[in-house]
Structure formats: structure tokens, C-alpha cells
Amino acid sequence: xxxxxxxxxxxxxxxLLARLLKLPALIGFLGAGFALNALGVEQVDxxxxxxxxxxxxMLFAIGLxxxxxxxxGKHVWVTAGAHMVLLTVIGTAFLAGMSALGAFGPExxxxxxxxxxxxxxxxxxFVVKMLQERGDEQALxxxxxxxxxxxxxxxxxxxxxxxxxxxxxxFSLGLLIVIPALYWATRHWYRLGHxxxxxxFGIAMALIPGYALFEWLGLSGSLxxxxxxxxxxxxxxxxxxxxxxxxxxxxxxVGFFVTIGFQGLPTxxxxxxxxxxxxxxxxxxxxxxGLLWLLGMRNRTSVLSALLLSNYSEFALIIAxxxxxxxxxxxxxxxxxxxxxxxxxxxxxxxxxxxVSLASRFAQRLPARPPHKIHPDDRPIELGDATAIxxxxxxxxxxxxxxxxEAHQYTVLGVEHDxxxxxxxxxxxxxxxxxxxTDYDFWARxxxxxxxxxxxxxxxxxxxxxxxxxxxxxxxxxxxxxAAVASYQEDVEELxxxxxxxxxxxxxxxxxxxxxxxxxxxxxxx
Numbered sequence: 001x002x003x004x005x006x007x008x009x010x011x012x013x014x015x016l017l018a019r020l021l022k023l024p025a026l027i028g029f030l031g032a033g034f035a036l037n038a039l040g041v042e043q044v045d046x047x048x049x050x051x052x053x054x055x056x057x058m059l060f061a062i063g064l065x066x067x068x069x070x071x072x073g074k075h076v077w078v079t080a081g082a083h084m085v086l087l088t089v090i091g092t093a094f095l096a097g098m099s100a101l102g103a104f105g106p107e108x109x110x111x112x113x114x115x116x117x118x119x120x121x122x123x124x125x126f127v128v129k130m131l132q133e134r135g136d137e138q139a140l141x142x143x144x145x146x147x148x149x150x151x152x153x154x155x156x157x158x159x160x161x162x163x164x165x166x167x168x169x170x171f172s173l174g175l176l177i178v179i180p181a182l183y184w185a186t187r188h189w190y191r192l193g194h195x196x197x198x199x200x201f202g203i204a205m206a207l208i209p210g211y212a213l214f215e216w217l218g219l220s221g222s223l224x225x226x227x228x229x230x231x232x233x234x235x236x237x238x239x240x241x242x243x244x245x246x247x248x249x250x251x252x253x254v255g256f257f258v259t260i261g262f263q264g265l266p267t268x269x270x271x272x273x274x275x276x277x278x279x280x281x282x283x284x285x286x287x288x289x290g291l292l293w294l295l296g297m298r299n300r301t302s303v304l305s306a307l308l309l310s311n312y313s314e315f316a317l318i319i320a321x322x323x324x325x326x327x328x329x330x331x332x333x334x335x336x337x338x339x340x341x342x343x344x345x346x347x348x349x350x351x352x353x354x355x356v357s358l359a360s361r362f363a364q365r366l367p368a369r370p371p372h373k374i375h376p377d378d379r380p381i382e383l384g385d386a387t388a389i390x391x392x393x394x395x396x397x398x399x400x401x402x403x404x405x406e407a408h409q410y411t412v413l414g415v416e417h418d419x420x421x422x423x424x425x426x427x428x429x430x431x432x433x434x435x436x437x438t439d440y441d442f443w444a445r446x447x448x449x450x451x452x453x454x455x456x457x458x459x460x461x462x463x464x465x466x467x468x469x470x471x472x473x474x475x476x477x478x479x480x481x482x483a484a485v486a487s488y489q490e491d492v493e494e495l496x497x498x499x500x501x502x503x504x505x506x507x508x509x510x511x512x513x514x515x516x517x518x519x520x521x522x523x524x525x526x
Contacts, residue, residue: 007036010032014028015029026257027346029254029258030258030342030345032258033258033261035261043262047255047262048259051252051253051256051259052221054252054253054255056210056211057248057249057252059222060229060245061229062128062226062229063232063233066229066230074295075144078291080148083288084121087287092113099112104330104332111328111329117159119280119340121153121312122145122149122311124314125256126311126348127145127146130308130349130352130354131308141305143419144297144301145309152315153220153222156315159315169216183231186205186235189235190235199245202241202244203245205228205232206225210228260314260317264338270332273332274335274336274338274342277336277340278343278347292306296373296375299363300363307352310348317337382433386412386431389454392437392458393415394460396458396506397414397416401414401430411451415442416432437459438468453480455483457484465484466494481502483500483502487505492504
């Protein structure tokens with residue numbers, strides 16, 4: 001019990017310190033891992049298990065919300081492929097130069113090329129965690145990032161198989177039958193409900209036919225969890241299951257960041273090599289930005305994607321550990337890569353705050369492009385003759401849209417950044433466009449906005465509503481009525497302090513509506 005108290009106190013304390021310094025809590029968790037190791041506290045075996053489960057559930061959750069069509073665009077697979085090739089070549093030359101200058105001993109060319117390849121990968125865990133905190137998994141730049149990460153993860157699985165010295169089992173071909181069978185068998189899983197049985201079913205799918213089966217077949221268990229999420233994604237209840245598992249997954253992922261600190265106590269030489277490897281990160285960002293810009297993405301989309309993907313992957317540590325065990329990689333590389341990955345997380349966390357407003361402002365200063373040269377998925381939006389705008393077309397936003405349209409006869413336009421949600425709403429006759437309300441360019445390129453009288457901020461993330469409000473006001477929408485919904489009382493107070501005309505706490509608003517409908521129903525009784 002004593003060691004558990006030590007772990008909890010130090011992890012919570014470091015996480016709290018990071019938050020007080022306005023840094024992501026994961027930086028504190030990384031620091032806690034190194035601190036526990038330096039203090040000689042023994043690593044708890046269960047920590048690695050919990051970390052693995054957390055990573056598995058995270059990839060399962062990605063699959064639950066992933067639209068496979070987003071992977072087919074050339075802005076995903078061309079960016080992923082070209083970036084890996086380009087950074088592998090640059091990285092190999094960079095590592096060879098470091099070796100020539102005496103940073104480390106001579107290494108065979110194939111070892112340097114393998115290290116450069118794994119250093120070209122971005123961290124799935126870090127990127128997805130940041131996207132979830134922003135609520136931007138379904139935004140265009142978020143979809144691009146996830147697509148690129150999946151392509152990289154597939155390559156990483158191949159590298160891991162080679163590092164193990166064994167090919168996947170021939171039985172893996174059986175997945176061609178198992179996957180369709182699971183898709184058919186689980187089509188009514190949502191009848192288990194959203195409580196404990198639904199959550200247990202999701203965890204079981206991720207860990208048993210996902211992780212365990214794929215590992216037994218010689219494939220990546222993480223890939224298996226992603227595939228299981230994709231199997232359930234088209235069925236009803238997938239989005240709710242993702243939300244149900246969110247807190248469990250977040251807590252377990254703390255273990256992943258802490259375990260990085262237990263890779264070993266680095267020497268000053270390891271620290272020096274690890275810090276030198278950070279010099280490749282600006283080249284990562286430039287390569288991502290340049291490739292996406294050439295493929296027709298707007299500056300904002302290219303910049304946000306480039307900044308978020310500019311870090312090193314946890315796969316670098318996995319592959320390095322396998323290389324050390326197999327004898328083709330010197331042990332000092334594992335510690336040096338641990339420093340590079342950890343420091344890369346810190347740098348990436350600093351340049352990727354929850355709010356995207358600073359990155360949007362930076363993108364605004366870059367040379368603009370004519371609309372006809374922009375990718376169709378990234379072009380500006382026509383507002384038309386709308387008299388009210390609802391930003392965020394989830395359940396609350398859709399209910400607001402209907403009330404304004406049916407009860408108050410406003411001409412309402414919904415704005416939603418999830419393309420799949422936009423498609424479904426349009427099929428139901430809802431006047432909705434795909435767009436990101438936190439995007440400077442969204443507001444800069446609106447056409448026919450002079451008739452707008454009401455704007456409702458109905459996005460689920462508080463910081464997204466605040467960012468949208470700032471953009472709204474920066475474009476002179478001072479004469480419109482602005483209302484918002486918030487989940488917590490402190491969020492209500494923050495929005496009210498910003499001068500909104502109306503702020504409703506989510507559950508209080510639901511209670512008022514329920515009371516009104518109850519009274520109306522009672523009046524109809526004889």
C-alpha cells in the first residue's frame with residue numbers, strides 16, 4: 001500500500017504542478033516517471049499492464065469514431081508516404097553527420113536508416129490525446145492527422161515484425177473471415193445499453209479479439225484494437241461507447257507516460273544525443289506543412305497538422321527495445337531515444353495548446369491562396385441569407401436549430417466540423433454546412449452574413465466556444481445576440497464574464513424544458 005501512495009502522491013503532484021504552470025498534465029506525468037526512477041522507487045509490474053490497456057483502449061476509441069473514407073484522400077496517404085521517405089533520407093544523413101562528429105560510435109547504414117525511419121513517425125498517443133482535449137478529432141486537420149498516424153502505425157507494425165525476426169502467422173489470413181463475421185455478430189450489441197455491460201463489452205472487444213488475437217497471430221495488438229473499433233463504428237451506439245470509455249482510457253494512459261521514465265536513468269551523453277535529435281522536429285513540421293500546402297490545404301489546416309504531428313512516436317521506444325534485445329542496436333540508443341521522445345512531447349505540448357487561436361493567427365500571416373486553388377474539403381463557406389447560426393450540431397445544437405426554426409421562424413444555418421455528421425443531417429433535411437467555427441478563415445470568408453441576428457455557441461468543448469466567440473467579435477459581429485450552452489457552473493461563469501447575452505447550463509436547461517413540457521401535458525388532461 002505504501003508504494004501505491006508514493007506513486008499516487010508524486011504523479012498527482014507533478015500533474016498538478018504542470019497545470020499550475022499552464023502546461024499539459026502529461027508533462028507532469030513524464031516528470032513523475034523520471035522522478036520515481038531517480039528516487040529508486042521500484043516499478044510496479046501492473047503499471048506496464050495498465051499502460052498497455054490504456055493504449056489499446058485509445059486505439060479502439062479511434063476506430064469507433066474513424067471514417068475510413070478519410071484515409072482514401074491523397075492528402076492523407078501521399079502526405080504520410082512522402083513524409084516518411086523524405087524524413088528517413090534526411091534523418092539518415094543527420095545521424096551519419098552526428099556519428100562523424102563523434103556524438104556516438106560508428107553504426108551500419110541500415111541501422112541509421114531504421115532509426116531515421118522510426119524517428120519519422122509521430123506519436124499516436126500524444127496527437128489523439130490533444131485532439132480529444134480540443135474536441136477536434138473530426139475536424140479536417142484532425143482527420144488528416146489520424147489518417148497519417150494510421151499509415152505510420154501500419155509501417156511500424158511491419159518494422160516490429162522484422163525486428164522480431166518473424167513473419168505474421170499464416171493463420172492471420174483467417175482474419176479475412178473473422179472480421180466480417182464479427183461485424184455481423186455485433187450488429188445488435190447496442191442492446192446491452194450504455195451502462196456497465198456496454199462498457200465491459202467494449203473493453204472485451206478491444207482486448208480479446210482485438211489485442212490478444214492479433215498478438216497471437218504475430219500482428220500488432222494495437223492494430224487489432226483499432227480494427228475492432230472500426231467493426232463497431234457503423235453500428236448504433238458507437239459514439240456513446242467512445243464517451244463511456246473516455247475517463248477509463250485517460251486514467252490508464254497516465255501509466256504510459258509514467259513508464260517512459262522507467263526506461264533507465266540516462267547519462268549526460270544520452271541527454272546530449274537525445275536533445276540533438278530534437279533538431280529534426282522543425283524539419284518534420286516544415287515537411288508536413290509543405291506537403292499539405294502542395295496538396296491544396298489551407299495555411300491553417302497545414303499549420304495545425306504540421307505542429308501537432310511534429311513529435312516522436314512511442315513506437316521508437318518499442319522498436320529500440322526490440323533492437324537491443326535482438327542485438328542489432330546498442331543499448332545506449334534506448335536511453336537516448338527515451339530522452340528524445342520525452343523532450344519531444346514537452347516541446348510539442350508547448351507549441352500545441354488546447355486553444356488553436358495562436359496557430360490560426362500565425363497561419364493568417366502566411367501568403368493567402370485563391371479559393372479555386374484550395375482543396376474542395378477546405379474551401380470557404382457561403383452563409384446565404386441565414387438570420388441565425390448554430391455553431392456545433394450535436395444533440396444540443398440540433399435541438400436549438402429546430403426550436404429556432406419551428407417555434408420562432410428563423411432561417412437557421414448549422415455549422416458542424418464532423419463531415420459524417422454533416423452528411424447525416426443533410427439527409428434529414430437540416431440546413432447545415434461543414435466548417436470549423438474556431439477557424440479565422442471561416443469567419444473571414446463568410447458571404448452574405450449581414451442578415452444574422454442570433455449566434456448560438458453549442459460546441460461541446462468550452463475552449464472551442466470561447467475561440468469561436470473571439471473570432472466572431474474580431475469580425476465585427478457586435479450587434480448580434482450571442483448565446484451559449486455550458487456543462488459546468490464554472491464554465492457558465494466564464495462565459496458570462498465574457499459578456500454573452502445568454503448562457504444556459506446544460507442540465508439546468510434540460511430540466512427547464514422537461515418542466516415546461518410536463519406542465520403543458522398536464523394542461524391537456526381532462
